[in-house]
Amino acid sequence: MRITFAPYTNLGAISSIERNQKVASFEIENQEVDFKQAEIELSRKKHAEFVQSSSAIFQGATPTQLVNTQANSMTISNGVYYHIGIINGKPLNGTPLTGGGFNSNFSPKLYVSPDTPAGTPLTPEQMESLRIHKSHSQQERQEANLLVGVFMSLVRLAEGRGSAENVNTPVFAQYFPKFAEGVGLDLSKPFSINGKSFVYSNGELRALAIEE
Numbered sequence: 001m002r003i004t005f006a007p008y009t010n011l012g013a014i015s016s017i018e019r020n021q022k023v024a025s026f027e028i029e030n031q032e033v034d035f036k037q038a039e040i041e042l043s044r045k046k047h048a049e050f051v052q053s054s055s056a057i058f059q060g061a062t063p064t065q066l067v068n069t070q071a072n073s074m075t076i077s078n079g080v081y082y083h084i085g086i087i088n089g090k091p092l093n094g095t096p097l098t099g100g101g102f103n104s105n106f107s108p109k110l111y112v113s114p115d116t117p118a119g120t121p122l123t124p125e126q127m128e129s130l131r132i133h134k135s136h137s138q139q140e141r142q143e144a145n146l147l148v149g150v151f152m153s154l155v156r157l158a159e160g161r162g163s164a165e166n167v168n169t170p171v172f173a174q175y176f177p178k179f180a181e182g183v184g185l186d187l188s189k190p191f192s193i194n195g196k197s198f199v200y201s202n203g204e205l206r207a208l209a210i211e212e
Helices: 011-059 124-134 138-158 170-183
Strands: 082-087 090-096 102-104 191-193 196-201 204-207
Touching: 011 090, 011 102, 011 124, 082 138, 082 170, 090 138, 102 138, 138 170, 138 191, 138 196, 170 196, 170 204
Parallel strands: none
Antiparallel strands: 082 090, 090 102, 191 196, 196 204
16 A cells, blocks of 8 residues: 655645744844843933933932922832932932942942943042042941932832832831931821822831722
């Protein structure tokens, strides 16, 4: 018994498979290109925010007030240079950066290119960052970092990356009232962060439901 295969029977199916494979390959390549492009754009955005923030620190720029005292509300955006408190009579200012981190006028970040060879002399900007860093005592920098930690907890709340329950730590309870006083936030009544309402009582931050 001989079995004969028709040589053209599956050409349409084969063509369809090849076409689908090419489409799938094209879509994957497009996704890879889009992902790489998004990475490049994000990297550019981060660097632009860093440069702008460092420039504000070096030039002693006037920061944006964080709190609208009339509405008792905060609007937090990455890349904006804010006033977030007072340390020993010195203003604590800085910028929340896209992707995390905070560039503070008590401890300015140093930018070092990945391509910089070891032993390369510091740039004038890096030298200025070190000078500003050393102009504050270690205790002042530590206290500034604690207030920055409170602020970054609020940033995560504003971005929907955290909850009030996660924020309520002993350190937050200790430093949030000082932070609020420094920025003009009235904790005796409800306040909002990027449109989300909260109250603070008995050392605990609590989100308010809309009906409250």
